[in-house]
Amino acid sequence: MAIDRPSASAGNPAPVRPLRRDAQRNREALLTAARSCFAEQGMEAPLEQVAKRAGVAIGTLYRHFPTRLDLVQATFAGKLAVWREAAEKAVTMDDAWAGLCHFLETMCELQSQDRGFNDLASIRLPESACLAGAQTRIRELGVHIVERAQEQGSLRPDLTPEDLAFVIWSHSRVTEATHAIAPDAWRRHLYLLLDGFRTDRAHPLPAPPLTEEQLYRAMISLGGNGACGA
Amino acid sequence: MAIDRPSASAGNPAPVRPLRRDAQRNREALLTAARSCFAEQGMEAPLEQVAKRAGVAIGTLYRHFPTRLDLVQATFAGKLAVWREAAEKAVTMDDAWAGLCHFLETMCELQSQDRGFNDLASIRLPESACLAGAQTRIRELGVHIVERAQEQGSLRPDLTPEDLAFVIWSHSRVTEATHAIAPDAWRRHLYLLLDGFRTDRAHPLPAPPLTEEQLYRAMISLGGNGACGA
DNA sequence: TACCAACCGGAGGGGTGTCTCATATTTCTC
DNA sequence: GAGAAATATGAGACACCCCTCCGGTTGGTA
Numbered sequence: 096m097a098i099d100r101p102s103a104s105a106g107n108p109a110p111v112r113p114l115r116r117d118a119q120r121n122r123e124a125l126l127t128a129a130r131s132c133f134a135e136q137g138m139e140a141p142l143e144q145v146a147k148r149a150g151v152a153i154g155t156l157y158r159h160f161p162t163r164l165d166l167v168q169a170t171f172a173g174k175l176a177v178w179r180e181a182a183e184k185a186v187t188m189d190d191a192w193a194g195l196c197h198f199l200e201t202m203c204e205l206q207s208q209d210r211g212f213n214d215l216a217s218i219r220l221p222e223s224a225c226l227a228g229a230q231t232r233i234r235e236l237g238v239h240i241v242e243r244a245q246e247q248g249s250l251r252p253d254l255t256p257e258d259l260a261f262v263i264w265s266h267s268r269v270t271e272a273t274h275a276i277a278p279d280a281w282r283r284h285l286y287l288l289l290d291g292f293r294t295d296r297a298h299p300l301p302a303p304p305l306t307e308e309q310l311y312r313a314m315i316s317l318g319g320n321g322a323c324g325a
Numbered sequence: 326m327a328i329d330r331p332s333a334s335a336g337n338p339a340p341v342r343p344l345r346r347d348a349q350r351n352r353e354a355l356l357t358a359a360r361s362c363f364a365e366q367g368m369e370a371p372l373e374q375v376a377k378r379a380g381v382a383i384g385t386l387y388r389h390f391p392t393r394l395d396l397v398q399a400t401f402a403g404k405l406a407v408w409r410e411a412a413e414k415a416v417t418m419d420d421a422w423a424g425l426c427h428f429l430e431t432m433c434e435l436q437s438q439d440r441g442f443n444d445l446a447s448i449r450l451p452e453s454a455c456l457a458g459a460q461t462r463i464r465e466l467g468v469h470i471v472e473r474a475q476e477q478g479s480l481r482p483d484l485t486p487e488d489l490a491f492v493i494w495s496h497s498r499v500t501e502a503t504h505a506i507a508p509d510a511w512r513r514h515l516y517l518l519l520d521g522f523r524t525d526r527a528h529p530l531p532a533p534p535l536t537e538e539q540l541y542r543a544m545i546s547l548g549g550n551g552a553c554g555a
Numbered sequence: 556t557a558c559c560a561a562c563c564g565g566a567g568g569g570g571t572g573t574c575t576c577a578t579a580t581t582t583c584t585c
Numbered sequence: 586g587a588g589a590a591a592t593a594t595g596a597g598a599c600a601c602c603c604c605t606c607c608g609g610t611t612g613g614t615a
Contacts, residue, residue, distance in 0.1 A: 115561060115612060141602060152564040157604065217502070254517075261514045264502050265495030272447070272494050272543045273535070280539075283532040284491045287484075290528055291521030298520055302513040305503070309510075313502045345582055348592060371572060382594045387574065 122159050124149040129170045133211030138167055140211075167215065168226045174205055174212050175229045182236035192249035195240050195292075199262055199285065206263070207270040207281050216263050218318035219311060251297040255304040260314070262288060352389050354379040359400045363441030368397055370441075397445065398456045404435055404442050405459045412466035422479035425470050425522075429492055429515065436493070437500040437511050447497050448548035449541060481527035485534040490544070492518060 114122065128149035132140040142163065146156040160166035181201035185194035206213040220227045237256050244250035265288065266281060273280040305313065344352065358379035362370040372393065376386040390396035411431035415424035436443040450457045467486045474480035495518065496511055503510040520526060535543065 112561090117611065118562060121563085142604090143602070153603090154565065154605080155563055158562070163603095217498070258513070258517070260502070261495075261499055261517065264498040265491075265514065265518075268447070268494040268498040269491055272490070272547050273539075275546060276539045276543045277532075277535055279532045280535055281532075283488070283530050283534065284495065286528070286530050286532075287488070287491065287521040288495075288518050289521065290526050291517040291519065293526055293528075296523075296525055298516070298523075300513050300516050302507075302509045302511075302516075304513065305507055305510055309503075309506045313506045316505060317502050342591090345591060347581060351593080372574090373572070383573090384575080384595065385593055388592070391574095393573095 118159075121149070121151050121155055124151060125156055125159055125166070126170060129166055130211075133167070133170055134209040137210040138163075138214040142166070164220075164224060167211070168220075168224060171212060171215050172226060172229075174209065175215070175226055175233075178202055178205055178216075179229055179233050179236075182233050182240065186236055186239045186243065191240070191243035191247045195244045195250065196289065198237070198240055199259070199289070200282075202263065203266045203270070203281055203285055206266055207274055207278070210271070213267050213270065217267050217314065219314035220318075248294055250292055251294045253297065253300060253304075254292060257305040257307065257310045260305070260310055348389075351379070351381050351385055354381060355386055355389055355396070356399055359396050360441075363397070363400055364439040367440040368393075368444040372396070394450075394454060397441070398450075398454060401442060401445050402456060402459075404439065405445070405456055405463075408432055408435055408446075409459055409463050409466075412463050412470065416466055416469045416473065421470070421473035421477045425474045425480065426519065428467070428470055429489070429519070430512075432493065433496045433500070433511055433515055436496055437504055437508070440501070443497050443500065446493050447544065449544035450548075478524055480522055481524045483527065483530060483534075484522060487535040487537065487540045490535070490540055 113119075125145065128145045129140075132145045132148060142156055143153055145166070146153045149156070156166070160169065178201060182198050185198040188194035188197065202216065206216055220230060234256070237259050241250060241254065241256045241259070245252050245254070262285070266285060269284045270281045343349075355375065358375045358377075359370075362375045362378060372386055373383055375396070376383045379386070386396075390399065408431060412428050415428040418424035418427065432446065436446055450460060464486070467489050471480060471484065471486045471489065475482050475484070492515070496515060499514045500511045
């Protein structure tokens with residue numbers, strides 16, 4: 096739904112004039128409020144609450160961020176960049192298995208700290224979204240991370256880059272369940288799963304990997320429940 | 326919230342009179358409708374839709390099932406029994422690893438067929454709920470399943486029964502993402518994770534297991550979003 | 556200082572969902 | 586087949602959230 100409506104992220108080639116001081120202040124307050132609301136309640140936190148927490152009226156929120164997607168993107172650009180940097184670093188690490196672990200651990204850590212990011216990582220933003228590029232880049236890097244670890248022999252050869260989505264999704268719910276009770280429990284789950292990723296004595300898998308297309312559709316479908324998806 | 330309200334599952338020692346014929350008919354129609362609504366949309370499907378699909382007014386639904394929890398329990402008693410039977414069988418199988426697989430595979434299959442059951446498996450019902458006993462029994466059996474597989478040496482010794490919750494939770498989201506696109510993909514995820522459960526692949530885990538108490542609280546907290554939890 | 560564009564506030568209309576209650580209907584029993 | 590009890594109905598009160606609109610306010614500029 097959000098994609099069809101006018102969006103601040105659409106091509107605005109000449110944002111000549113700087114924001115007025117009060118507008119600047121409000122915009123920042125909104126982002127701070129959104130960060131905390133989304134972190135606590137996920138990407139579908141009520142926007143009225145974001146506005147209230149920012150000390151601003153709801154109309155002001157909509158003035159700055161015409162759609163929820165605009166607000167989400169402005170809020171999470173930073174964290175997505177952190178994730179991406181972890182991926183960029185992972186492909187340069189000598190030990191490709193360590194690179195894989197670094198990539199996944201950083202991702203899971205971000206997810207477990209922030210329920211909104213947890214939601215964001217699980218879905219695919221619409222093509223038009225300005226953060227979609229970052230998602231695509233992370234996906235590309237994921238392919239290399241997997242290939243390198245397989246070339247070095249540490250990662251089981253029947254694993255595909257699409258299987259990494261299993262880590263995102265499975266971790267998503269595990270951390271949702273445990274973050275308030277045992278904030279580090281997700282590491283245990285992650286490393287259990289990672290042990291299943293190792294080459295040594297891998298057992299045959301009972302189902303084929305997802306295709307790129309299937310993965311894409313799966314991530315779109317998760318976003319369909321109103322947040323930002325198609 | 327639901328627990329404090331009058332519940333059909335509370336102690337009714339003398340339900341002397343049988344249901345009137347129309348009431349019986351409606352009750353069954355409601356259960357059928359609930360099964361399909363919950364299967365499609367999860368435990369939080371709108372009750373108005375259940376009533377509509379049953380061809381019955383909303384007031385009638387509330388007459389039969391004063392709380393959502395009452396309806397959920399009546400709807401899922403059967404599937405929970407199937408799960409429990411799988412657990413009972415698992416502890417009698419000679420190959421304890423096969424028993425573990427049978428237990429988890431049945432559970433995941435039930436979860437992937439029914440979004441409502443998927444929700445139900447992830448949470449802990451309040452003590453007062455009539456299905457809470459079945460959940461407790463399944464948990465007990467899970468302890469034996471884990472112990473036997475460890476005695477036989479196939480299951481890594483540092484795994485605890487609480488870790489089985491990771492399978493429930495992680496599978497929950499994986500199947501939610503993939504069921505419409507690749508209905509069997511969850512098997513791949515499950516067996517990746519199971520490979521991580523094998524003794525011969527075990528590497529040290531970076532976090533301690535959940536305690537029983539932590540697991541309990543984690544499952545309660547997942548239910549807190551309005552469905553049936555505390 | 557005075558003006559105007561940019562900005563803000565918040566009431567309000569629309570949508571969805573829960574749950575209740577007074578009234579109407581059906582079934583059972585005698 | 587008539588009366589009583591059980592049941593069904595669905596409008597409506599309430600709560601939440603989304604998003605818009607326009608009168609009032611503010612900040613930058615001449």
